[in-house]
Amino acid sequence: MNLPEVSIGGLCPKLPVIQGGMGIGISLSGLASAVANAGGIGIISGVQIGFREPDFEKDPVSANIRAIGKELRRARELAPNGIIGMNFMSIDSHYTEYVTEAVKQGADLIISGAGLPLTLPELTVGSQTRIVPIVSSARACRLILTKWLRKHNRFPDAVVVEGPLAGGHLGFKLDDLYNGTNQTLEQALADVVAYIRKFEQEHNVSIPIFAAGGIMDYTDVQRMLEIGASGVQVGSSFVTTKECDASDRFKQTYLDARPEDVRIIKSPTGFAARAVNTKFVQQAYDHGGIPVQHCFRCMPEICNAATTPYCLSQALFDAARGENMGGLVFCGGRVGELHEIVTVQQVMDRLTKPTTKTLSK
Numbered sequence: 001m002n003l004p005e006v007s008i009g010g011l012c013p014k015l016p017v018i019q020g021g022m023g024i025g026i027s028l029s030g031l032a033s034a035v036a037n038a039g040g041i042g043i044i045s046g047v048q049i050g051f052r053e054p055d056f057e058k059d060p061v062s063a064n065i066r067a068i069g070k071e072l073r074r075a076r077e078l079a080p081n082g083i084i085g086m087n088f089m090s091i092d093s094h095y096t097e098y099v100t101e102a103v104k105q106g107a108d109l110i111i112s113g114a115g116l117p118l119t120l121p122e123l124t125v126g127s128q129t130r131i132v133p134i135v136s137s138a139r140a141c142r143l144i145l146t147k148w149l150r151k152h153n154r155f156p157d158a159v160v161v162e163g164p165l166a167g168g169h170l171g172f173k174l175d176d177l178y179n180g181t182n183q184t185l186e187q188a189l190a191d192v193v194a195y196i197r198k199f200e201q202e203h204n205v206s207i208p209i210f211a212a213g214g215i216m217d218y219t220d221v222q223r224m225l226e227i228g229a230s231g232v233q234v235g236s237s238f239v240t241t242k243e244c245d246a247s248d249r250f251k252q253t254y255l256d257a258r259p260e261d262v263r264i265i266k267s268p269t270g271f272a273a274r275a276v277n278t279k280f281v282q283q284a285y286d287h288g289g290i291p292v293q294h295c296f297r298c299m300p301e302i303c304n305a306a307t308t309p310y311c312l313s314q315a316l317f318d319a320a321r322g323e324n325m326g327g328l329v330f331c332g333g334r335v336g337e338l339h340e341i342v343t344v345q346q347v348m349d350r351l352t353k354p355t356t357k358t359l360s361k
Helices: 030-035 060-078 096-102 119-123 138-150 173-179 185-203 218-227 248-256 279-286 312-321 343-354
Strands: 018-019 040-045 083-089 110-113 130-135 159-162 167-170 207-213 231-234 262-264 272-275
Touching: 018 030, 018 138, 018 343, 030 040, 030 060, 030 083, 030 343, 040 060, 060 083, 060 096, 083 096, 096 119, 110 119, 110 159, 119 130, 119 138, 130 138, 138 185, 159 185, 173 262, 185 207, 185 218, 218 231, 218 343, 231 343, 248 312, 272 312, 279 312
Parallel strands: 018 040, 018 231, 040 083, 083 110, 110 130, 130 159, 159 207, 207 231
Antiparallel strands: 167 272, 262 272
């Protein structure tokens, strides 16, 4: 099967591969620019992006806004002809400020999940920035598209369907993930494809769909295309690359992880999430938690510093640096299949080029 040509609101990558946004500090300008130069779409994670700024602890919002511009400019310098976007969690208390700054700084697209990004169209009005929601079901997709159309007369430029094998925050109920009663990516994708195809006909638009969660190679990509996807979004495979912005310790955690080391947890956000069962995670969930030393007030409506088992931001900072018992290391469900550090180009080749084995099938 030949890879399809994809247009995301006029943005046409050479290869239909989006690199997933991974925070904190895992997918910054280094990784995003490398993916863009390899023909895919590079995504910078906007989650607490300013954590290396000297004033971050004192004024995290200003530090994050400053870092958004820095990382986008650096990515542009490294990949002047590539497609560079950003990923933001819609539940972030400063979502409006961060998306607005990314648009101001010329991000090609904004990908947004961790909740329903219902306000995204109004934050990008009048700009060339494309908007792409992440959904895990046809129901969530229908709600977003209906509200965007009714309130903003706006269509998404693409949709990412994220399945249960994705890393980080997941759009599935915790009990379903524990019990295996959740939809598979294939089932969710088929439902979303059916809904969007009907929506396209009704409104004379074209909305490409990207499948995400557990995508590792060309065979996986081919399977998604056969169901109706236009391309894929991939996260974990890009972590174990030379170009990834994560620390060597973070990458080694991926390389050392066995399938049985992957754990479903309830994040302080309230969402189910998938992570490596590091000593930090064991302390946080099995041995009484880790007291919060400093609250960054990133989600005060959701996360209470006095009752949360740990500070999500601090746990992700520690993970990015490889500190504090390994920190909180989000990962995809197939992390146990990653055994060596490779280049971004090698990952892109694995995703987009059939091997002798796949050709023989």
